[in-house]
Amino acid sequence: MNHVPHSDTGHGAVATDRRGGGQPVPVKHTIYWRETETVEPGPPLDGDVRCDVVVVGGGYTGMWTAYQLKQAEPSMDIHVVEADYAGSGASGHGDGFVTPTIGHNLAAFVNAFGIDRAKVAYSLVGRSILELDRFCRQHGIDAQLEPNGYFQVATNASQMRWLERDIAMIEQMGARAPKLLDRAAMARRIGSPEIIGGMEISGALVNPHRLVRGLSRAVRAAGIHVHERTPATEVIRGVGGGHVVRTPGGTVTADKMLLATNAHQHQFPEFRREVKPLWSYAAVSEPLTDRQLAQVDWAGREGFVEALNFIVFARLTAGNRLLVGGGPAPYHYGRDMDDRHMRNLSAATVLRQTLARYFPVWKDVRFTHVYGGCLDMTRDFVPHVGTLGDGVFFAHGYCGNGVALTHTIGKALRDLMLDRETAYSTMPFIGGPRKTYPAEPLAYLGVRAQNLVLSLQDRFPGLLAGR
Numbered sequence: 409m410n411h412v413p414h415s416d417t418g419h420g421a422v423a424t425d426r427r428g429g430g431q432p433v434p435v436k437h438t439i440y441w442r443e444t445e446t447v448e449p450g451p452p453l454d455g456d457v458r459c460d461v462v463v464v465g466g467g468y469t470g471m472w473t474a475y476q477l478k479q480a481e482p483s484m485d486i487h488v489v490e491a492d493y494a495g496s497g498a499s500g501h502g503d504g505f506v507t508p509t510i511g512h513n514l515a516a517f518v519n520a521f522g523i524d525r526a527k528v529a530y531s532l533v534g535r536s537i538l539e540l541d542r543f544c545r546q547h548g549i550d551a552q553l554e555p556n557g558y559f560q561v562a563t564n565a566s567q568m569r570w571l572e573r574d575i576a577m578i579e580q581m582g583a584r585a586p587k588l589l590d591r592a593a594m595a596r597r598i599g600s601p602e603i604i605g606g607m608e609i610s611g612a613l614v615n616p617h618r619l620v621r622g623l624s625r626a627v628r629a630a631g632i633h634v635h636e637r638t639p640a641t642e643v644i645r646g647v648g649g650g651h652v653v654r655t656p657g658g659t660v661t662a663d664k665m666l667l668a669t670n671a672h673q674h675q676f677p678e679f680r681r682e683v684k685p686l687w688s689y690a691a692v693s694e695p696l697t698d699r700q701l702a703q704v705d706w707a708g709r710e711g712f713v714e715a716l717n718f719i720v721f722a723r724l725t726a727g728n729r730l731l732v733g734g735g736p737a738p739y740h741y742g743r744d745m746d747d748r749h750m751r752n753l754s755a756a757t758v759l760r761q762t763l764a765r766y767f768p769v770w771k772d773v774r775f776t777h778v779y780g781g782c783l784d785m786t787r788d789f790v791p792h793v794g795t796l797g798d799g800v801f802f803a804h805g806y807c808g809n810g811v812a813l814t815h816t817i818g819k820a821l822r823d824l825m826l827d828r829e830t831a832y833s834t835m836p837f838i839g840g841p842r843k844t845y846p847a848e849p850l851a852y853l854g855v856r857a858q859n860l861v862l863s864l865q866d867r868f869p870g871l872l873a874g875r
């Protein structure tokens with residue numbers, strides 16, 4: 409079993425950005441968000457523990473599930489083991505778009521499960537978006553949450569058709585469908601000459617690191633034990649009436665176990681072929697000055713996502729840095745998630761070009777951080793959530809959309825563990841068939857081929873149908 413602690417290590421400043429004159433700024437290949445709140449990891453597990461539930465992985469999935477369970481059954485004894493610190497994985501690392509999307513995109517989900525079941529699942533995730541805001545206010549978490557929705561935008565006619573199709577699906581779901589905004593209407597919301605249309609979607613922007621750290625405090629305050637710097641080195645299912653998690657400092661034995669390690673989930677033989685870690689990159693600028701901010705109409709500060717297979721997106725942070733992300737999503741042979749891939753010069757170039765494309769007036773804005781992280785992609789582009797049938801539960805396959813969905817899935821896992829049949833525990837993707845990837849080298853070759861087709865669809869939208 410290979411656990412991968414990923415606190416920022418020796419991938420600091422390796423280059424400088426000299427654009428726009430003035431002093432060159434160092435470019436770090438470390439996660440920007442981590443600089444917004446320092447972390448003192450808690451003590452590791454020391455000794456042997458017997459409890460009701462053990463959770464492996466202290467990200468949003470593990471902690472939302474632990475929290476929801478404890479709310480439902482206050483007497484339950486719950487232990488979370490986390491290899492590094494709570495939130496050190498994708499949860500504290502993402503780009504902070506709080507979206508209702510389940511899996512890779514709406515169309516893939518509707519194709520897989522049909523309109524009616526998609527409607528129920530999407531409404532539950534919509535509720536989670538509202539509840540996240542409420543949770544932060546209730547627990548005094550300053551997650552820099554801006555509940556202002558975001559735009560799905562188009563830069564060519566083919567993408568406009570994708571937006572029209574998504575709007576038609578939302579109408580079929582009986583939900584209030586967004587209007588398709590034309591170039592002029594979009595220009596009033598986001599002053600980019602590249603954008604020819606868009607639709608506004610309910611959601612929010614958040615600082616993911618502050619959210620997950622705040623969540624970890626709330627989880628502890630609720631009486632849940634979180635053991636940081638505690639990697640599960642071995643997981644033994646169903647020994648002597650309990651599941652055992654071995655760690656360097658001791659063991660946790662529990663009646664029920666949740667495996668919630670996201671892109672690391674392939675470390676467990678049961679899921680070896682289910683999750684493919686795809687690298688996704690972001691670049692963050694130095695804070696924009698008032699003069700720079702005044703150059704672009706963007707009063708509502710909504711994030712936006714371009715409707716592509718390999719989405720690209722941009723948002724402002726609370727401190728008015730510009731974050732641009734997405735583009736190519738490389739996969740490295742053998743599910744290689746090594747930190748050296750945090751630095752990727754071709755991804756940095758694509759993000760620089762993306763910035764210049766959307767906002768030519770900001771083309772000389774300097775990046776201070778360019779970094780990557782691993783998405784947990786599934787072959788069917790939908791999450792895999794359920795139980796192995798013996799008191800072992802799992803959730804992975806968020807495909808890059810997990811901030812709100814992990815909250816919803818936390819409730820689903822709660823209900824599954826408590827053996828309750830609810831709208832959450834019967835969401836369409838729960839307990840369903842789980843498509844798998846072939847073994848290497850076929851997995852690698854297959855991903856390369858798939859990525860090639862998807863990127864060609866993005867580059868030649870008129871010729872090849874996509875999404």
Ligand SMILES: Cc1cc2nc3c(=O)[nH]c(=O)nc-3n(C[C@H](O)[C@H](O)[C@H](O)COP(=O)(O)OP(=O)(O)OC[C@H]3O[C@@H](n4cnc5c(N)ncnc54)[C@H](O)[C@@H]3O)c2cc1C
Binds near residue numbers: 494503504507
């Ligand atoms: C670059 C990037 C950008 C993203 N942007 C967005 C976005 O803008 N909006 C959005 O909705 N979603 C986004 N996502 C997806 C979202 O962040 C994830 O879906 C979500 O954080 C998943 O939470 P999790 O708890 O399942 O996983 P994680 O947060 O990855 O938690 C898993 C934890 O398991 C731990 N672990 C691994 N192995 C072991 C072991 N053996 N023992 C103990 N612990 C272990 C890890 O250290 C980690 O902390 C993004 C993801 C990435 C990578």
